[in-house]
Every structure is written in structure tokens, then in C-alpha cells.
Amino acid sequence: MDDDRQQHLFSERPAEYDRRIDIGEPRPLPVHPLLLLDEEIRSPSLFDYVVPLGLFLLTVFTTLWAGAFQTNTNPFQGAWAFLTDNPAVLWDGVPFAATLLGILVTHEFGHWIFSRIHGIPTTLPLFIPGPPHFIGTFGAIIRMRSPILNRKALFDVGVAGPIAGFVVAVAALVLGLQMSRVVMVETTYGMQLGEPLLLQFIAWLVVGPLPAGYDVVLHPVAFAAWLGLFVTSLNLIPIGQLDGGHVAYALWGRRQRTMALAMVPILIVLGFAGWPGWILWAGMASLLGLGHPPVLDPEAVLGRTRVLVGWFALAIFVLTFSPVPFFFPK
Numbered sequence: 001m002d003d004d005r006q007q008h009l010f011s012e013r014p015a016e017y018d019r020r021i022d023i024g025e026p027r028p029l030p031v032h033p034l035l036l037l038d039e040e041i042r043s044p045s046l047f048d049y050v051v052p053l054g055l056f057l058l059t060v061f062t063t064l065w066a067g068a069f070q071t072n073t074n075p076f077q078g079a080w081a082f083l084t085d086n087p088a089v090l091w092d093g094v095p096f097a098a099t100l101l102g103i104l105v106t107h108e109f110g111h112w113i114f115s116r117i118h119g120i121p122t123t124l125p126l127f128i129p130g131p132p133h134f135i136g137t138f139g140a141i142i143r144m145r146s147p148i149l150n151r152k153a154l155f156d157v158g159v160a161g162p163i164a165g166f167v168v169a170v171a172a173l174v175l176g177l178q179m180s181r182v183v184m185v186e187t188t189y190g191m192q193l194g195e196p197l198l199l200q201f202i203a204w205l206v207v208g209p210l211p212a213g214y215d216v217v218l219h220p221v222a223f224a225a226w227l228g229l230f231v232t233s234l235n236l237i238p239i240g241q242l243d244g245g246h247v248a249y250a251l252w253g254r255r256q257r258t259m260a261l262a263m264v265p266i267l268i269v270l271g272f273a274g275w276p277g278w279i280l281w282a283g284m285a286s287l288l289g290l291g292h293p294p295v296l297d298p299e300a301v302l303g304r305t306r307v308l309v310g311w312f313a314l315a316i317f318v319l320t321f322s323p324v325p326f327f328f329p330k
Contacts, residue, residue: 048123048124049124052123052124052125052126052127055126055127055128055129056125058127058129059101059127059128059129059136059137060097060101061090061129062129062130062131062132062136063093063096063097063100063101063135063136064090064093064094064097064136065079065083065090065093065132065136066093066096066097066130066131066132066133066134066135066136067092067093067095067097067100067136067220067224068082068083068089068090068091068092068093068132069082069083069132069133070093070096070220071089071092079131079132079133083132093220095219095220095221095224096220096221096223096224097136097224099172099176099220099221099224099225099228100135100224100227100228101137102168102172103165103168103169103172103224103225103227103228103231104125104127104137104139104165104228104231105125105140106164106165106168107140107161107162107164107165107231107232107235108125108140108141108142109125109164110160110161110162110163110164110165111157111158111160111161112125113160114153114156114160115142115144115157118148118150118152118153118156118157120144120145120146120148120153120157121144121145121146122142122143122144122145123142123143123144123145124142125140125141125142126140126141126142126143127139128140128141147293147295148246148295149295149296149297150296150297150300151250151295151297151300151302152250152300152302152303152306154246154249154250154295155246155247155250155302155306155309155310156306157246158243158244158246158247158250159243159246159247159309159310159313161235161243162232162235162236162243162313162316163309163312163313163316165228165231165232166228166229166232166316168228169225169228169229169232170202170225170229172221172222172224172225172228173199173202173225173226173228173229174202174206175222175225176218176219176220176221176222176223176224176225177202177203177206177216177218177219177222179219179221179222180207180216180217180218180219180222181216181217181219182215182216182217183215183216183217184213184214184215185213185214185215186213190328191326191327191328192326192327192328192329193218193223193226193322193325193326194275194322194323194324194325194326194327195322196229196233196319196320196322197318197319198319198320199226199229203216229320230320230322230325232316232317232320233317233320233321233322234281236313236314236316236317236320237263237267237281237285237317238256238259238260238263239260239263239264239285239290240260240285240288240289240291241288241289241292241293242285244313244317245260245292246292247313248260248292249292249295250302250310251302251307251310253298254291254298256291256292257291260285260291261290263282264282264286264290267279267281267282267285268282274323274324274327275323275324275325275326275327277325277326
């Protein structure tokens with residue numbers, strides 16, 4: 001590291017981290033904990049591509065399996081027997097798997113692309129396969145090899161994923177609703193899905209007003225789109241280091257923690273009144289931290305365009321949030 005770079009790095013360090021450094025020592029220099037370390041600046045290795053690709057291919061398989069298993073009409077047949085009796089049935093899962101993975105891939109690469117634009121070293125998306133009994137995946141994550149130091153970068157990276165995934169989910173929802181069926185309520189059974197405001201509006205546009213006693217059975221493409229909207233709303237909750245936490249902190253600074261503290265009791269109430277999963281979500285969020293870590297330039301001005309995009313993200317959260325996303329009719 002040359003002298004000019006050392007002076008640049010340490011000129012931005014807060015006073016509490018200021019130390020004397022012996023330039024002549026051969027060992028690595030101590031740097032500000034929030035600044036990028038030299039060891040993190042490296043060329044990607046084969047391992048950095050093999051693991052994400054392997055996890056993605058495995059998730060393709062489990063989501064295909066989950067999509068196919070949704071067509072199972074034998075309640076006594078398990079997922080493994082369903083697959084081994086006729087492996088070709090995986091093809092039936094293509095509409096669901098392709099739609100869901102398309103939404104998730106778009107979401108994660110929204111984060112990845114803007115991380116690269118802002119010079120933040122980031123892994124490729126790591127997809128998490130799941131059991132085929134529901135949707136076959138637990139989503140995906142990306143790992144940033146350095147903290148986000150700039151308020152504008154924090155906003156861009158945080159908001160890009162939800163908006164990108166939201167756009168694909170809406171397009172898929174319109175297409176999926178066109179292939180969905182309208183049936184009498186008496187012919188439906190099992191778990192029902194909540195209807196966020198956006199779903200109600202788009203269904204009214206595509207399907208039209210429903211007569212009393214009728215409901216829509218979602219096509220696998222529409223079901224995957226519904227899941228995409230649900231994932232978007234989960235990520236936009238303004239807690240900790242969720243996407244919503246990034247956006248809220250970039251927009252309102254320390255007030256993000258106040259918003260998070262207000263959301264936790266709301267989620268707990270919704271958990272007792274409707275879907276118990278909200279209690280688990282509130283507990284996990286509390287364990288990971290409600291407040292967002294600080295950035296070096298918390299007073300930087302985002303600009304009018306980013307503020308408007310932030311309000312658009314808030315609107316997406318309101319329109320995609322379902323207080324009771326899953327329920328069984330009485």
C-alpha cells in the first residue's frame with residue numbers, strides 16, 4: 001500500500017479509531033473497521049463460482065419437484081414416492097419453478113448489479129434449496145465482502161432488489177391470472193392465500209368482478225408470482241439489515257430504529273390474530289438486530305430522485321403486504 005493511499009484511508013477514520021502506525025512494518029496495517037481490507041480485494045476464484053452454481057442447480061431441482069408435487073392428488077403419497085414413481089413428472093413443475101426462480105434471480109441480481117456499480121465486492125447469489133412439500137426453496141442471499149459506507153450506495157443496493165423482483169412478479173401475476181380458473185368456493189379446500197391490495201386490483205382488472213360464492217384457483221405461474229409479492233413485502237419491512245432496513249436508514253437515518261421498534265409489536269399482534277409466522281419473523285428480526293449499522297456519511301443528501309424511489313418502495317410494501325398470508329377456511 002503506497003503512502004498516498006494510507007493517508008487517504010486514515011484521513012477518513014473517526015477519532016475513536018485513530019492509532020499510530022509504523023509505515024515501515026511489514027505486517028498488514030490496521031485500518032478503520034468500516035473500511036475495506038486489502039485481503040478482501042482479490043480476484044474471484046473458481047470456488048466463488050462453483051458453490052453458487054451448485055446451489056442454484058440444486059434449487060432448480062427442488063423447485064421443479066415442489067411445482068410438480070403441487071399437482072399431486074393423492075394425499076397419502078409423499079413427495080419422495082411421488083417423484084420416484086414417475087421422475088418425468090418434474091416437467092410439470094416447470095411453470096412454477098421458472099416463474100419463482102425468475103423473480104428471485106432478478107431480485108438478487110438487482111442487489112448484485114448495484115453493488116458492482118458502487119464498487120462493493122459481492123458474491124454471486126447463493127440460493128438455498130428447500131423441501132419440496134411447499135415451494136422448494138428458502139430464497140437466496142448475497143454476501144458483501146465489505147460494509148456499505150456510502151448513504152447513496154446503501155439506498156441503491158437496498159432498493160434495487162425489491163423493485164426488480166416486484167416488476168417481474170407483477171408481469172408474472174398478470175400472465176398467471178389469465179391462465180387461472182374461477183370456481184365455486186364449495187369446490188376449494190386446503191390452505192388459502194391472503195390477498196394483498198395489489199393482487200385484488202390486478203385480479204379485478206384481469207379476471208373481472210367475481211360473483212358471490214366464487215373464487216380464483218391460481219395457476220402455478222400466478223402462485224409463484226404471489227410468492228414473489230410475499231417475499232418482496234417481507235424484505236421491505238424496515239427492520240435491521242433487511243432491504244427495508246437499508247432503505248429506511250438511507251432515507252431517515254436513526255429514525256429507522258424507531259420504525260423497527262414500532263413494527264415488532266405490530267407483527268406480534270398479527271401473529272396472534274392471524275398468521276403465527278409473524279411471531280417467528282419478529283423474533284428472528286429482533287435477534288439479528290432492529291437498528292441498522294451506521295454509515296460514514298449519514299448526513300449525505302440522497303437527492304429528489306432517490307427520495308421518490310424510496311416512497312415508491314414504501315408503496316410497494318403497502319400494496320404487497322398481507323396481514324394473514326396463509327390460512328385455512330373454517
